Amino acid sequence: MMIKRRAYTILPYRFMRFGKDILLVNEAGEFIFMSENDFVKLRTYQLDIKDETFLNLKNKHIVADTDPTLPIYLLATKYRTKKSYLNDFTALHIFIISLRCNQKCRYCQASSEDETRTDYDMSIKTAKKCVDMVFKSPSPNIKIEFQGGESFLNFETVKFVVQYAKQLNGAYQKNLEFVICTNLLGLNEEILNYLEEHKICVSTSLDGPRNLHDPNRMTRKGTGTYDMVRKNIQIAQDKLGIERVSALMVTTRDNVDKLNDVVAEYINQRFHSIFVRTIHPFGRAVKEKLGYDVETFVKNYKNTLDYIIRLNLDGVSFSEQYATIILKKILTPFATGFVDLQSPAGTGISCAVYGYNGDVFVSDEARMLSKMGDNRFLMGNVHKNKYQEIFNGKVIRETIDNSCVENMPLCSECAFQMYCGADPVRNYSVRGDLIGHRPTSEFHQINYLIIRHLMELIKQNDADIMNIFWSWITNRSIEEIRRSKRG
């Protein structure tokens, strides 16, 4: 009996059902939707190699009708590009410049200390050691982010870090950036001038209009901070430029159904984007029971995304950052550098956190765990350990080994694998192990549902919505996108 030679080779893909259609994603994250009928034909080698479906699959390197070596090489190149963040070992270095804070926020995960407790400040000696450690990183890009407590309360150390890092960088010639996270309450002319002179970006916190912001973000005396924050955001924007000032919000049970009000406030404050962030199960957020269930968050997130899309259709240029990160992962060949959605996780390899006393953690959540008495993710201390001991030690290796979605249960076969990531610290804090339990993990469920929603929108292929998505990804106006499409 003669065996008929197959007309094509099938190359690796992962799949997921979308109603009557099937989503296929290749090893580099490129995707295609097809009918169930065509899917059966594909698997049983019944597709006609002249058919449009076959050619589309071939274009995505899911089938090959000639020697598959070339598509495999091309997939490898695209895979490398998608994982290019691995070259940036380690780019983001967070300095906990002080644990002191002039606020007492309801959801504080930093477990801040009283303003008088200067013993919780990072000393110049520790800061110097931390900067020395930062410059041992092979990454050509270095971002030093100052966090607290409240960073302005130990501004002398901030100034030292900036000056010393710039001095060292004279020899290293890396792309060096600084960001300061601050509640802006202590902003004054001297600080503002310094931020301008050294091109330091400001990241502040704004939870929405007064009625949503003030109950969450109070001074230690219990008074609201909205008026002061609003005033100082404007001052900082005027001095540093709108693009150099950003804000973050935290979604709590109090504002989860009022996210459109938060968006409106951000637009009033001249921001061009918002990051609708979930609350993390650390610090005071747990005690205050500020959380919500996954369904509630996702339902409201979708509503707000829809609201933002409608604003864009009405001519307001405004984006949602989490959606933008995921859309970039889905629609472009590039990596995003967003440490929370990486495989392996960004913990330690993309981001490291230096405590006020020189302890080095794989993430800020790891530092929180330490504050709660669990040093599971403490990599070492700048005063006691060498770079190799910290960044090539047991803690970072174990964390990375256990955060590759490629071999985690459920994730290993998920079609969204290339767009998603793992959070070993959160898994550990919730379940007690680094791998976690996907079916009941809120991190997994929220990401799955948001990615699926965005995929549904992409599948609909509405020209206006796609133009909005591309404007978010490329940071250009919708009119520019339309013009570039018209050629």
Added chain:
Amino acid sequence: MIDGNKIVIKIDLAIYARIAALKTCYVFQDKCHTSLEPESESIFKVTLTPKKESLSLPEIEKEFMDELIDQQIRVENDKLFSDIRKMIVEQAFKPISFAELKTKIRK
């Protein structure tokens, strides 16, 4: 088969791989308590007890069977693709040797 407040599904191991059945049970752990037992050498018995009363048993049963088919396809895909996947990752992170680089430059 729906039995009171439980769903009993008998999986024929001549059709489905054991690992496909296990993976399907894993997926349903958010909705159901799951128990597994071999009924015979070729039959795998799964009992699903929904965690919430509001969940529709016929719907869960249907979803489970759909998921089982998908998991079986994934198991078959794994066999088909695992070597190529390794090859892609290996190639992606392969250091370029000096000799290779010289050849590339000449080209």
